[in-house]
Amino acid sequence: MSPPGIGSSTDASSPTSRTGVAADVVVLDGGFATQLGCHVRQPIDGDVLWSARFLASDQEAVIDTHLDFLRAGADLIITNTYQANVDLFVKHLNLTENEAFDLIKKSVSLAKTAVDRYLKEYPEARTPLVVGSVGPYGASLHDGSEYTGAYAKTTPVHAMREWHAPRIRALVEAGCDLLALETIPCRAEAEMLVNLLREEWPGVRAWLSFSVGQDGISTAFGENFQEVARHCYDLNPEQLVAVGVNCTAPRLIEPLIKGLNDQRKNNPIPLIVYPNSGESYNVSLGWINREQCEPVETYVQKWLDLGVTWVGGCCRTYAIDVTRIRREVELWKQKKSERN
DSSP, X not given: OOOTTOOBTTOTTSOBXXXXXXSSOEEOOXXXXXXXXXXXXSOOTTOTTGGGXXXXXXXXXXXXXXXXXXXXXXXXXXXXXXXXXXXXXXXXXXXXHHHHHHHHHHHHHHHHHHHHHXXXXXXXXXXXXXXEEEOOGGGGGTSSGGGTOGGGGTSOHHHHHHHHHHHHHHHHHTTOSEEEEEEEOSHHHHHHHHHHHHHXXXXXXXXXXXXXXXXXXXXXXXXXHHHHHHHHHHHXXXXXXXXXXXXXXXXXXXXXXXXXXXXXXXXXXXXXXXXXXXXXXXXXXXXXXXXXXXXXXXXXXXXXXXXXXXXXXXXXXXHHXXXXXXXXXXXXXHHHHHHO
16 A cells, blocks of 8 residues: 555556656655665764765665655655765765765665655555755855855866866766756756766766755846746756755745746646755754744645646755655645536
């Protein structure tokens, strides 16, 4: 038997997209580091390797975190490689380059182990996807610049490309189903990644999601989000399964995506959104003001009305939030079916 909301792998009423999951709406997981905190005692936020450190220090906790999201109703799980990098692993884990590369590959293996355990519990469920997280160059700088894109002013595109390529190669070699090019703050890095994918891994699919500003209009670096999103999708529509926004406050999502496809009736961009909880991060206090935030799930049906087909959570969203998102998706689908 499947968990509530998860269709059977043999359910003929669930159309399948080119990614192998239901073509209507795909439910993502939540904030990996957030949920990981339920399984470990060591601090996570503020670490130069963030949740990626636990690939080396506590692999069972990594598997358990993935399992939490699958049991909660996620159609996919994202590897904890957002802040993983060969050079960073060499420096901070005292590994050789080969060992560091293999540790990135291990992230996919651990996610697949979680999938295997999940399918033993729920043999009727569709097989969840394993998605390789490819965080921005700025994450390696450990200065929050993935939320400003400031490094784009001084970092040559070829340097960003050389930094990204080994991790992508490791994730692909390990057999991930998709890549998540996520929290990208600027057009230059997004363009580079889309082109890199086409040139080096033409058979691999990915989604592209941006870090954005607080104005509901711009990327984190200040460019017009919708213009950049359309441009990047049109560079490689064969490989991009979706384009959108992650790790921003839910209240900012609607103005960013509304109207994005108005002039693209015959070539709409599949939209993905997975915001954070809306909380603010204070260096001294950590995450604050949760009580002032509307829960993510309260926005979900509106996003689906606007054409979103991939939806989930990012920082400060837990497995229980994924369950609530799944519930809203199912309610929306039911209403849509009744209208038709």
